[in-house]
Amino acid sequence: MSAIFAAASAVALLAASCGSTDTAVPATPAVHSSLPDSQELEPNATIERVIDGDTIIVEVNGQRERVRLIGIDTPESVDQNRPVQCYGSEASTFLESLLPSGTSISLIRDVEARDQYDRLLAYVVRTDDQLFVNLALVEGGFAGPLTYPPNDHYANLFESAADTAAADRVGLWGVCGGPDVPLP
Numbered sequence: 001m002s003a004i005f006a007a008a009s010a011v012a013l014l015a016a017s018c019g020s021t022d023t024a025v026p027a028t029p030a031v032h033s034s035l036p037d038s039q040e041l042e043p044n045a046t047i048e049r050v051i052d053g054d055t056i057i058v059e060v061n062g063q064r065e066r067v068r069l070i071g072i073d074t075p076e077s078v079d080q081n082r083p084v085q086c087y088g089s090e091a092s093t094f095l096e097s098l099l100p101s102g103t104s105i106s107l108i109r110d111v112e113a114r115d116q117y118d119r120l121l122a123y124v125v126r127t128d129d130q131l132f133v134n135l136a137l138v139e140g141g142f143a144g145p146l147t148y149p150p151n152d153h154y155a156n157l158f159e160s161a162a163d164t165a166a167a168d169r170v171g172l173w174g175v176c177g178g179p180d181v182p183l184p
Contacts, residue, residue: 053091141171
């Protein structure tokens with residue numbers, strides 16, 4: 001594990017403030033559908049609601065934050081500028097089943113804290129069972145990998161999971177033939 005990730009792993013809680021781009025979130029741990037770095041995480045956020053298959057609203061230190069799950073992309077289901085894509089509704093429903101309102105989670109950041117839309121960028125771990133939510137979405141065929149360096153700590157893991165899901169024709173790979181397919 002690189003020094004930057006080892007150092008960031010020592011940070012236990014998210015110290016978020018609205019509009020801040022230097023939000024401190026622990027760096028990258030994992031579970032098969034758990035984190036490969038295998039450290040048990042303490043909760044640092046609570047789910048308010050799911051927006052779509054890869055975006056959630058959470059409460060962190062009394063602040064409401066929009067969070068984009070790093071390293072994955074689910075089919076569009078709510079973007080007013082893009083058509084609804086094949087398996088978009090299923091991805092959103094699956095994420096809602098994993099993260100109902102009130103669920104305690106750990107947000108883990110990579111190198112960059114926020115994207116161009118000011119969303120907090122994070123890997124998400126459900127703290128009651130250490131489920132690595134980003135990975136579970138890819139393994140279940142609800143998401144494909146999407147890497148924006150330098151936020152690429154788990155890129156190989158997500159690529160491998162997507163290769164397996166595609167080979168097994170799981171989820172969007174079996175129904176749609178892959179990600180980014182518009183509904184007929």
